[in-house]
Amino acid sequence: MSVLAIVxxxxxxxxxxxxVAGAMILVGGLxxxxxxxxxxxxxxxxxxxxxxxxxLLMIALPGMILMRAGAAWIYDKEGWTGDGDPAWIGIGFxxxxxGVVLFVIALVLGGFGLKRVRRGEGTGLLRAxxxxxxxxLAAYVVTVWAMGAKPD
Amino acid sequence: xxxxxWLLALHLLxxxxxxxxxxxxxxxxxxxxxxxxxxxxxxxxxxAAIGGPLIAAxxxxxxxxxxxxxxxxxxxxxxxxxxxxxxVLWAIGGATGGRVGAHYTGTRELVDRxxxxxxxxxxxxxxxxxxxxxxxxxxxxxxxxxxxxxxxIFKPGA
Numbered sequence: 029m030s031v032l033a034i035v036x037x038x039x040x041x042x043x044x045x046x047x048v049a050g051a052m053i054l055v056g057g058l059x060x061x062x063x064x065x066x067x068x069x070x071x072x073x074x075x076x077x078x079x080x081x082x083x084l085l086m087i088a089l090p091g092m093i094l095m096r097a098g099a100a101w102i103y104d105k106e107g108w109t110g111d112g113d114p115a116w117i118g119i120g121f122x123x124x125x126x127g128v129v130l131f132v133i134a135l136v137l138g139g140f141g142l143k144r145v146r147r148g149e150g151t152g153l154l155r156a157x158x159x160x161x162x163x164x165l166a167a168y169v170v171t172v173w174a175m176g177a178k179p180d
Numbered sequence: 181x182x183x184x185x186w187l188l189a190l191h192l193l194x195x196x197x198x199x200x201x202x203x204x205x206x207x208x209x210x211x212x213x214x215x216x217x218x219x220x221x222x223x224x225x226x227x228a229a230i231g232g233p234l235i236a237a238x239x240x241x242x243x244x245x246x247x248x249x250x251x252x253x254x255x256x257x258x259x260x261x262x263x264x265x266x267x268v269l270w271a272i273g274g275a276t277g278g279r280v281g282a283h284y285t286g287t288r289e290l291v292d293r294x295x296x297x298x299x300x301x302x303x304x305x306x307x308x309x310x311x312x313x314x315x316x317x318x319x320x321x322x323x324x325x326x327x328x329x330x331x332x333i334f335k336p337g338a
Contacts, residue, residue: 045333055196056203063230071223172196176189177181
């Protein structure tokens with residue numbers, strides 16, 4: 029792996045930058061959304077429920093799009109075909125594509141949840157959205173480790 | 181997996197921790213712009229507190245593990261130009277980020293004091309949360325650490 033990093037062609041760099049920067053934005057958005065959701069119970073102003081959902085929508089979602097686009101770009105450049113891909117690529121695809129499904133569920137639940145909170149009908153859906161954000165965050169921490177350590 | 185793989189994985193996790201904290205601080209800063217309501221600001225400051233350990237651990241470990249990696253890997257040395265440039269940018273980001281952090285630590289004390297009395301907008305708080313010098317310093321911090329990320333990927337001269 030270390031040798032691969034040293035000999036990586038320069039033409040892969042932009043794709044890798046897009047992938048890594050997008051992933052960092054995604055992780056940042058999930059930290060905020062999950063953290064704000066956990067702290068929202070003690071917030072008498074109700075500010076943090078809306079903040080949690082907005083961060084999911086305005087930061088984590090664009091980050092996820094950039095990360096996934098960068099992943100597809102560099103996967104193509106590195107010439108992987110799906111046959112005999114290493115384990116770390118499988119981990120990446122599983123959490124990226126599986127994560128999209130969970131992410132969409134979190135966005136839908138959060139969107140309905142925000143409307144319910146504004147009508148004074150409880151915070152259950154927003155809480156569920158925040159929990160999904162934290163589950164995704166945990167999955168992406170493992171993925172970041174796999175992208176760095178590149179286990180066989 | 182060998183020792184270098186573990187070093188790189190932990191270095192990468194530390195970098196994610198650092199950048200996630202910068203995303204968090206930026207979001208909270210933007211959310212607080214032009215608003216002087218103490219209880220609202222107090223809620224945002226509680227979220228921002230998550231970023232404290234993230235940026236402290238992230239900044240420290242990226243530097244330590246990065247230098248360790250440069251020593252450990254045959255292809256790199258700590259005195260390579262792109263690594264030295266990264267360390268300079270890291271120091272700039274650390275210095276400006278430290279000043280921004282000190283500003284918000286002081287502001288938090290004001291927020292805590294005002295929030296006890298209610299959520300009426302306060303002009304002094306609004307001014308502190310909208311300080312353009314602090315925004316500028318934060319922008320330098322973000323640009324500096326983004327520059328480190330670019331250098332880590334492009335490795336000019338390596």
